[in-house]
Amino acid sequence: xxxxxxxxxxxxxYHLSNNGSNAVSTNAISDILSTKPASVSDMLKxxxxxxxxxxxxxxxVNMTEEGRLLALRIIRKHRxxxxxxxxxxxxxxDQVHDVAEELEHINSxxxxxxxDEFLGFPKFDPHGDPIPSEDGEMSPLFTVSLDTLDAxxxxxxxxxxxxxxxxxxxxDKLGINLGVxxxxxxxxxxxxxxxxxxxxxxxxxxxxxxxxNINVSAE
Amino acid sequence: xxxxxxxxxxxxxYHLSNNGSNAVSTNAISDILSTKPASVSDMLKxxxxxxxxxxxxxxxVNMTEEGRLLALRIIRKHRxxxxxxxxxxxxxxDQVHDVAEELEHINSxxxxxxxDEFLGFPKFDPHGDPIPSEDGEMSPLFTVSLDTLDAxxxxxxxxxxxxxxxxxxxxDKLGINLGVxxxxxxxxxxxxxxxxxxxxxxxxxxxxxxxxNINVSAE
DNA sequence: TTAAATTTTTAGGGTAATCTAAAAATATTT
DNA sequence: AAATATTTTTAGATTACCCTAAAAATTTAA
Numbered sequence: 001x002x003x004x005x006x007x008x009x010x011x012x013x014y015h016l017s018n019n020g021s022n023a024v025s026t027n028a029i030s031d032i033l034s035t036k037p038a039s040v041s042d043m044l045k046x047x048x049x050x051x052x053x054x055x056x057x058x059x060x061v062n063m064t065e066e067g068r069l070l071a072l073r074i075i076r077k078h079r080x081x082x083x084x085x086x087x088x089x090x091x092x093x094d095q096v097h098d099v100a101e102e103l104e105h106i107n108s109x110x111x112x113x114x115x116d117e118f119l120g121f122p123k124f125d126p127h128g129d130p131i132p133s134e135d136g137e138m139s140p141l142f143t144v145s146l147d148t149l150d151a152x153x154x155x156x157x158x159x160x161x162x163x164x165x166x167x168x169x170x171x172d173k174l175g176i177n178l179g180v181x182x183x184x185x186x187x188x189x190x191x192x193x194x195x196x197x198x199x200x201x202x203x204x205x206x207x208x209x210x211x212x213n214i215n216v217s218a219e
Numbered sequence: 220x221x222x223x224x225x226x227x228x229x230x231x232x233y234h235l236s237n238n239g240s241n242a243v244s245t246n247a248i249s250d251i252l253s254t255k256p257a258s259v260s261d262m263l264k265x266x267x268x269x270x271x272x273x274x275x276x277x278x279x280v281n282m283t284e285e286g287r288l289l290a291l292r293i294i295r296k297h298r299x300x301x302x303x304x305x306x307x308x309x310x311x312x313d314q315v316h317d318v319a320e321e322l323e324h325i326n327s328x329x330x331x332x333x334x335d336e337f338l339g340f341p342k343f344d345p346h347g348d349p350i351p352s353e354d355g356e357m358s359p360l361f362t363v364s365l366d367t368l369d370a371x372x373x374x375x376x377x378x379x380x381x382x383x384x385x386x387x388x389x390x391d392k393l394g395i396n397l398g399v400x401x402x403x404x405x406x407x408x409x410x411x412x413x414x415x416x417x418x419x420x421x422x423x424x425x426x427x428x429x430x431x432n433i434n435v436s437a438e
Numbered sequence: 439t440t441a442a443a444t445t446t447t448t449a450g451g452g453t454a455a456t457c458t459a460a461a462a463a464t465a466t467t468t
Numbered sequence: 469a470a471a472t473a474t475t476t477t478t479a480g481a482t483t484a485c486c487c488t489a490a491a492a493a494t495t496t497a498a
Binding site for chain 3: 244245246256257259260261276277
């Protein structure tokens with residue numbers, strides 16, 4: 001059984017390792033969790049003893065299969081709660097993250113089983129990210145980031161690489177949401193900023209930086 | 220802002236003081252929370268500094284108005300979640316307590332506002348206990364415990380004084396639930412055990428001990 | 439009303455998670 | 469490949485919560 005804090009470390013490591021494949025550095029973890037590298041070193045020893053990561057001093061961290069599964073269970077809970085908050089409690093997609101961050105640590109397998117059922121076994125959360133099954137399986141997303149597409153291509157926004165409130169509000173202002181269909185009108189040769197035509201019939205300009213953080217499935 | 224643990228102490232004190240009216244002893248708190256009296260003494264100092272209780276050494280604890288309100292907010296969350304678990308996730312009334320005990324500490328006023336709305340502003344939880352409003356108001360329950368009634372009286376089960384799984388399962392076996400109408404058939408002069416006639420047309424015997432823990436509203 | 443029993447508090451420690459400062463290992467640059 | 473810079477770890481403290489053992493206050497009983 002992992003503590004609240006241990007669960008947060010494990011989740012951070014999972015995200016940084018992209019799905020458990022890469023090794024993760026101490027500093028990267030301390031950055032994400034806003035703790036000091038020294039604290040991370042301490043925690044890595046503990047998680048290593050609990051066999052959820054494999055850890056060689058100075059060599060970074062890898063997840064064990066057990067750790068990967070535990071992380072996916074937490075992510076499953078997080079994303080199911082997000083669906084509940086948006087679909088049933090009328091939350092906005094940029095309001096759910098912090099609350100889901102708390103709810104994901106509630107421990108009750110019955111609760112999650114029933115919540116999943118209640119929600120109709122959703123496969124994706126409100127940001128378009130896939131919800132892992134109880135044994136860690138996920139529907140893959142075949143997506144690319146907006147900055148890789150050429151003029152003329154039509155695509156649908158499916159997920160984001162940035163979840164800060166600032167970024168989400170910026171997108172809201174532009175009228176860009178999950179599920180919005182966009183057409184690439186022009187890619188500037190000057191700074192690679194992109195002109196988009198939205199399904200709302202509006203044209204907007206986004207910087208290359210913004211485009212990098214928007215994932216779409218091309219049609 | 221109170222910690223998870225501080226919230227649990229405050230809630231325990233609230234319950235023991237019946238709604239903030241009586242003084243509460245250190246031992247009573249340590250019993251309920253399964254900690255040692257020494258730990259309680261430590262915590263009382265902290266809660267006193269935070270002005271949620273008033274505390275004079277060796278004299279027991281009283282809640283401040285601020286503390287009473289905070290306790291009621293936690294109880295409000297607990298009971299709203301219980302309604303959600305039973306009404307929407309199909310939990311049994313004897314399965315909700317532990318999960319609600321975790322959910323009650325999630326901090327988001329928007330979440331609770333929306334949950335209340337989603338549930339249709341319920342006034343009572345699945346055990347028949349009243350749900351406090353945001354500013355601590357509750358619908359009063361005019362109830363008596365079953366052991367105070369005489370033969371011939373008809374009443375409806377509205378709440379319980381015991382919430383242990385054992386007790387709840389015992390009642391389930393007997394066919395006694397919230398909302399069940401009971402008629403007192405006989406009160407034994409030997410051990411004060413009571414024969415009940417249930418709305419299901421069954422007759423059952425309950426001990427005086429059990430009767431003491433069942434509250435009813437007499438008709 | 440004094441002695442005994444009980445309750446409550448203090449003193450001193452332990453563990454989990456955090457920190458700062460300094461040391462050790464690794465990586466980069468010249 | 470030696471010097472420098474960066475990353476990571478260790479050492480030593482701090483805070484929150486909990487413990488045991490002993491002391492102090494209060495309550496009960498003889």
